[in-house]
Amino acid sequence: MSANATHYDVIRKPIITEKSTMASEHGAVVFEVSIDSNKPQIKEAVEALFGVKVKAVNTTITKGKVKRFKGTMGKRKDVKKAYVTLEEGNTIDVSTGL
Template identity: 35%
Template sequence: MDKIHLYDKILSPMVTEKTTNLSEQNKIVFKVPRAANKTNLKKNIEKIFKVNVTKINIINKQNRTKVARGKKVNVQGYKKAIITLKKGQSIDLTSGI
């Protein structure tokens, strides 16, 4: 499988205060396409980053409406995956791949 196709299943890493705290528990959070599933994500992440994935949790964030400057604005939802790595392994998101 070509590496370009492997990266299609991972849109971007999510770097927030909460995800930084999760990294202490060997968990990494990625934004993934809506069509992604656990088995394909596991295979792709293990091939790209050369780590062992023990568990994947997927969360669907729904579309929502918020008020900005007095107008209703639709905020598009997304899908995120919380990947648990084998103990002692990690992925360095700050360096290039």
């Protein structure tokens, strides 16, 4: 597996919500990441893919809710988010597409 493939395996997609937009005003970008990735892997992947300097990485795991799907009980998947704070002067514009 090439180095780029592993970086794309770590970072799934950017998360664009009202909360993540407020975080971007303070130099942070929010990504959905793989559930088994750790902070150094996330930092390395963001720096390699976007060519920016990362200051800090905060992560959170949202447990999947139990919901009804067509009358039967099911469970949504667990989601891990990474709040990536960038160094001064570095930006990532996720709203235009990757």
